[in-house]
Amino acid sequence: MTAQPALHKPTQVLHNLMALLITAQLAVGALMHAPRPGEAPSTMFELHEVLGLTSLATVAAFVAWALLRRVDTPVRQLFPWFGEARARVLGQFVLLLRGLWQRRLPDPEATADFASAIHGLGLLAALGMSASGGVYWLLGDLLGDTGGFAHPVAELHSALANLMWAYLGGHTLMAVAHQWLGHGTLRRILGRA
Ligand code: HEM
Numbered sequence: 001m002t003a004q005p006a007l008h009k010p011t012q013v014l015h016n017l018m019a020l021l022i023t024a025q026l027a028v029g030a031l032m033h034a035p036r037p038g039e040a041p042s043t044m045f046e047l048h049e050v051l052g053l054t055s056l057a058t059v060a061a062f063v064a065w066a067l068l069r070r071v072d073t074p075v076r077q078l079f080p081w082f083g084e085a086r087a088r089v090l091g092q093f094v095l096l097l098r099g100l101w102q103r104r105l106p107d108p109e110a111t112a113d114f115a116s117a118i119h120g121l122g123l124l125a126a127l128g129m130s131a132s133g134g135v136y137w138l139l140g141d142l143l144g145d146t147g148g149f150a151h152p153v154a155e156l157h158s159a160l161a162n163l164m165w166a167y168l169g170g171h172t173l174m175a176v177a178h179q180w181l182g183h184g185t186l187r188r189i190l191g192r193a
């Protein structure tokens with residue numbers, strides 16, 4: 001097995017910033033409470049808004065970079081939802097399940113398309129979280145809408161938080177497991193290209 005090459009610096013920097021901000025946001029979101037009408041916002045809530053808008057800018061920058069870059073994972077590999085690419089991803093998913101059944105994790109190259117498809121879904125969840133938070137902020141703080149349209153947006157934001165936690169847990173577990181098995185996976189995101 002050959003170790004996969006490290007990702008390029010802009011991918012690493014944007015990924016790591018996004019990972020730190022989203023992890024912090026999930027924690028702050030779980031600990032804070034949103035102000036009731038007439039109540040002053042808590043420091044934690046204000047921190048959530050500032051870090052949230054920073055997350056939105058960072059996730060948008062990652063997406064823009066993923067679309068423009070000519071290095072690292074092609075954007076179509078992050079979203080292989082159709083045709084032959086989808087069939088390949090499903091095949092790799094079966095391979096992964098078969099490996100787990102036999103209590104072993106296949107080499108990262110053998111399931112790279114499946115891993116990228118999951119990364120794409122994580123990226124969409126991150127975009128959905130930060131954008132729904134941003135829309136909620138626009139509606140409430142700037143337009144004064146606290147019911148009507150703002151309510152379903154807050155519901156969506158809370159529902160996506162569960163998906164985001166699941167992604168963060170699963171993605172981190174897989175990264176650490178591959179690293180532990182000697183696949184050098186964390187070097188992809190921390191090492192030199
Ligand atoms: C919720 C926060 C996170 C999001 C949205 C996220 C998203 C992503 C995305 C989109 C990629 C694919 C990058 C590319 O191929 O261009 C990726 C790769 C990766 N991430 Fe994360 N990530 C998050 C948190 C983390 C954390 C906490 C770790 C560390 C334990 C981590 C470790 C990795 C590694 C090692 C890779 C490279 C995997 C490979 O291609 O071999 N990520 N992540």
Ligand code: HEM
Pocket residue numbers: 022025026027028029030034048049050051052053055056126129130131132133134136137154157158159161164
């Ligand atoms: C990736 C970025 C974000 C993450 C991971 C995140 C995470 C969370 C979490 C975990 C909660 C608690 C959900 C619950 O208790 O059901 C929450 C609630 C909330 N977040 Fe975010 N958030 C993000 C971005 C933002 C942004 C950009 C804003 C606004 C500027 C924002 C505003 C809010 C508000 C107002 C609530 C309370 C909603 C309610 O009334 O229940 N969030 N967020």
